[in-house]
Amino acid sequence: MSQPAYSVIGTRPIRHDGADKVTGRALYGADFQMAGLLHGFVLRSPHAHARIKSIDTSRAEAYPGVKAVVTAADLPESSDRMVDIGEGETPLSYVRGNVLARGKALYRGHAVAAVAAASLHVAEEAARLIEVEYEPLPCVLTAPEAMLPGAPLLHEDLHTHELGEKTSTASNVSEHFRHVMGDSEAGFAEAEVIVEREFSTSTVHQGYIEPQNATALWNNDGRVLVWCSTQGSFVVRDATACVLDIPVSRVKVTPMEIGGGFGGKIPVYLEPVAALLSKKTGRPVKIVMTRKDVLEGTGPTPGSFLRVKMGAKKDGRIVAAQAYLAFEAGAYPGAMVGPAGMCVFASYDIANQTIHGYDVVVNKPSTAAYRAPGAPNAAFATESVVDELAEKLGIDPIELRLMNAAKEGTRRADGPKYRRIGCVEVLEAMKNSEHYRSPLGGPNRGRGVAIGFWFNVGLPSSCTISINADGTANLVEGSTDIGGTRTSIAMQAAEVLGIPVDRVNPTVADTDSVGFTAVTGGSRVTFATGIAAYEAAQDVVRQMRERAAKLWSVDPDTVEVDRGQYKQNGHSMSFADLAARIGETGGPVVGRAAVNPKGVGGSFAGVVVDVEVDPETGKTTILRFTSVQDAGKAIHPAYVEGQMQGGSVQGIGWALNEEYWMSKDGAMMNSSLLDYRMPTSLDLPMIDTIIVEVPNPGHPFGVRGVGEANIVPPTPAIANAVSHATGVRMTRLPMNPPAVMAAIWSKG
Amino acid sequence: MSSNVRVSTTVNGEPAEFLCEPRESLLECLRDKLNLTGAKEGCNDGNCGACTVEMDGRIVTSCLVLGVEAQGASIGTVEGLARGSALHPLQTAFLEQAALQCGICTPGFLVAAKALLDHEPDPSEDRIRFWLATTLGRCTGYDKIIRAVQQAAREMREVKA
Known part of the structure; x- marks a missing residue:
């Protein structure tokens, strides 16, 4: 199917708030x-x-x-x-x-x-x-510790929701859920190769500046x-x-x-x-x-304890999977273990699955979302186990993933059946990348791959567009702009109106001045607020056709519109010419839309990474990193790349350095940006990107939303690379130099 | 409470005076007394670089400089980068390369990068990465920031040539 030819979508205009942000004039909250x-x-x-x-x-x-x-x-x-x-x-x-x-x-x-x-x-x-x-x-700081009988209780009135039923025992476990599909025990009985491992990940912070x-x-x-x-x-x-x-x-x-926010x-x-x-x-x-x-x-993202078991036939078909996920919610319930349960095996078509999730309160800050919350923790475990399966089976790790990849029609253990998705296309792009086909070379090096999924969300958005007599449009929306979404939204309106994007002037309004609009989160803004802008622009086009019809004394239904040109039987006017005459054809033109779109398209992302591990110090250097993601349709490709690069580097920090280093009595020992070590420019190579476009049928331009899936595969891809470089399977995050040295020494 | 001290300084080429308490940082003085809020506070201990300004030709984290230390000094902030309505080549390059997302670290990166290019017109990628490691960003993964600095360096060299 050939892609429709767009005038604005897919171009790389300069953002509308750009001048303010490079001159220091943009006003942030503290200003x-x-x-x-x-x-x-x-x-x-x-x-x-x-x-x-x-x-x-x-x-x-x-x-x-x-x-x-x-x-x-x-x-x-x-x-x-x-x-x-x-x-x-x-x-x-x-x-x-x-x-x-x-x-x-x-x-x-x-x-x-x-x-x-x-x-x-x-x-x-x-x-x-x-x-x-x-x-x-007395305090409790980890999920396994807080789940023990007799552990100090944070909330004396907190009773476990056990598989949907409220129990009567006070506990730090606020919820235990289970997803079952098929019969995982029967699946393991059939399996010829089985890998089971335990993993843990540290609490990490979003790290907005x-x-x-x-x-x-x-x-x-x-x-x-x-x-x-x-x-x-x-x-x-x-x-x-x-x-x-x-x-x-x-x-x-x-x-x-x-x-910056990233969920925080x-x-x-x-x-x-x-x-x-x-x-x-x-x-x-x-x-x-x-x-x-x-x-x-403030809320960091949960530390977690995970156990994942997967079994495959010798031909590579994965026949059974089990996951045990215990996540630290921090002080109040809500550890994002639910999304982890949805995403843990989401990249694969596996007939027999059992997933247990536990939401556990501990004496740490109440956790908040962080870019695909829960999914990176889950993928760290699953993608490490899949890597080990590939090793044992002697199958290329991307091939093994392709053999088992989720497709349209695949059902997840938590219920949903996929519509059109791009898991296979992401894997193919990884396999065909120049990076994957290049030799690794050199001692102490390892290459790792991994994929990951985030479901993305819809939720309500509102938008109005008023037309100015000079042929421009004022667009008012309610999604706070955290990375250039004023522009990605304005571009969608411009495409519909048939005018250049610099003729659309977007404003993020206060809560008195725009209809209800949900959070900038869940990779939803370019998708959902984009649909609101699209619909509001369609409303404008409908009114403009009426104005043209009035000028020409014809039936509005007979007026055709093509890229901002209004035509009817020999008459023709541009959007700008028509806008100049809105005063005489009835006054202001204001388009409006309030939407709650359901056609959300989940996004898959993949990573190919090469590392070198210094055997003397345990320090891991990222030599080369390629991020692949299905954007559905990249409205502004440079901003899509930016999301992929940003998520990748947060994943690199999560994998190699970042952690809440807690004392026994619950004090964070590294609560500064010197000691909470986020990646600097010196720690990194360029981050290569490959945008895959498998259009989402639920969005008029095919948008899926790209803010989050990109942080899911980096930690396991790096863990797989470090494991290959050292010959020791890495199962704890972060893989900082002491952890890597301990692993190397454990080999004896 | 301590009494105020009068400080005479030069900011972005113009004379500037303010009253401050001896304990107030240069960052606080720029932001709260001179209304130059381009420099940001991200950590207040010199680790994030969001408050980077130029002081007598070298870059400093203004949260670690006292306001009173600015007496007689020449300070350059992000607000002084553009010449009238013309953006500095770094500012243009940051926009063209999409080198900012939320934009909070951008002023620090711009001021630091300008100081680098003022002294080293043709830095290698490694040199740019080393120099900019004083400033933390969390949105971009630095890739497009490095490319923007490379683009600006190229353009500034061409103008000079």
Whole structure:
């Protein structure tokens, strides 16, 4: 099938917010200024688990320059209920409890109180004067530890949801789920080669460079105005309203530019606290986290313990698979083990599967999403086992994957049957890549491959497009722009309108000015908000046809439109000429759309990586890295490549260096960017990309969404490469030099 | 509380004066007193490079410099890169190469890269990677940033030639 010829889609225009972002003019949350602004500072628990016996704020309140102090006692005490904010339903008490600890501190870094003062330095000094009496309690830091009988309990009222049924025993396990397809035991009985291994991955942080921030003004009319850097302005609105127990209509959120998120800027932390401080002082209050606050107080992604067993026939057909997934949720349930269960065998067509998942609370920060949350942990295990199967079977690792690859019609153990997907095409692109066909060369080197899946999401988006008399279009949308989506959305509208993309002026609006739009997450923005822009542009085209018909006194249905040219029986006008006459043909033209698209297309990604391991130090160097991903249709190929490169490098950091290094009593020992070691430019080669395009039938241009799947295969691909280089199977992340040396020494 | 000190300095070629407490960093002074919010705070301990500015011809992380140390110094920030309405070749290259996603690290990378190209017009890829390792980015994997610096270096050499 030949691809339709597009004018705008597939080109690489300069982003609309580009000039602001290279001149330093773009305003991020911490850049917000306002007359009378106060500065807030949050006091955090020094204990990983402690009962809060009392809080005495009197000395802080008396400190010169201090305007207000708040604790959990200032939060409303409405009865608990489930609230739908961000990515699914969660109990309000958990959201509120994480904003300011009530009764117990559940992790080191848990917010306990906050101070507002005329200067940040004064607020910080005063916060140190707050006297909190703690009764330290024993803490648990890993899922296996927290699951043991008799383990210290974080929440005395947390009862396990056991296969959908609520049990009566208090436990740190909030949920145990199971997906079954076929009969995995019978499958293993039939298998001729079986590999089973245990894996563990450390807690890692999204590592966005901009710390969380929020400014709030509890205005004199009772409305709460918020300016912040968030992945979802409506999430902040709804969560702030829930936590403060006020109607959503009383909260207005203006999204500032956002300096990275990767899933970590979906939850609210500071907004309700700043609002409470503003209510007490009558002045706007700004709070910006320190880096230590970010690492200790915001949601990283779960550490995990996994066991995966897979069995194959000698011909390479994988006939059975089992997975045991225990994920650390941090202080409150919600470890993203559900998505891990959906993705663990998602790349393969395996008849017999059993998947067990456990969501386990531990005394670490409440975890948040991080780019395909749960899937990289799961793929680390599965793709390592598949690699070992390939070795044992003597089959090329890409060939083995191709023999078992998921296709249209393949059913996943959690239920869904795939529509058109690009798993095979991604594997073929890896196999045919210049990289894979090139020799590896040199001692202490290894090559690894892996693939991974992320399902992507749809969710609601809204968009309006108003036409200007000079032939341009103002596009208003609600998806905060974290990586160039103003442009990828404007491009889709421009394609429909038949005008150049620089004639579309996109704006990310506040929550009063645009219809509800869900988070910038789940790789959904170019897909779902793209559909909203597409539909709004179609609405404009429909109205423009009516205007042309009016000018020519013909039936609108007879007006044809081709790339912005309106034609009817000898009449012809360009979009711009028609726009110049909207005043005389009926006034303003505004297109609108509100969508909740269901045709989400999952994305597969693959990696080929070459490494060299220094046998003296255990240091792994990435020699060459190729990232392959099915974009469906790449609206802006440079931004697709950018997503693939960014996800790849986060995966490299996850594989080789990044971890929460915890003391026994639950203190993070490396809570700075010196010691929490993210990759620098010097640690890396260029990241080669191959964009595969298997159009998603659920999007008018075929878009799948590319933000996430690319972080799934890097960790196992690197683990496979290191394993081949050292001759030892690597089963723990990170594979930092000490871990690699230990593995080498274990060979004897 | 400490009393304010008056600091006279030059920022982006223009004289600038501000009052600050001795404990306030140059970053705080640039952002809060001179309203130059292009330099960002990512860590406040010199490890992320988002606050990188030029000070008397060398790059510094402005979170590790006190405001009072700027007395008599010449400071260059991202706001001073463009000449009027004309973007600096690095700024243009960053846009053309799609070298930014969220953009929060961009000012630091631009200031650091300018300092490199001012002294070394034809740096190798390794040299660029070494020099820019002072600045952390999390969105791009650095690939397109390196390519943008290479493009700008090429263009700046051609203009000179």
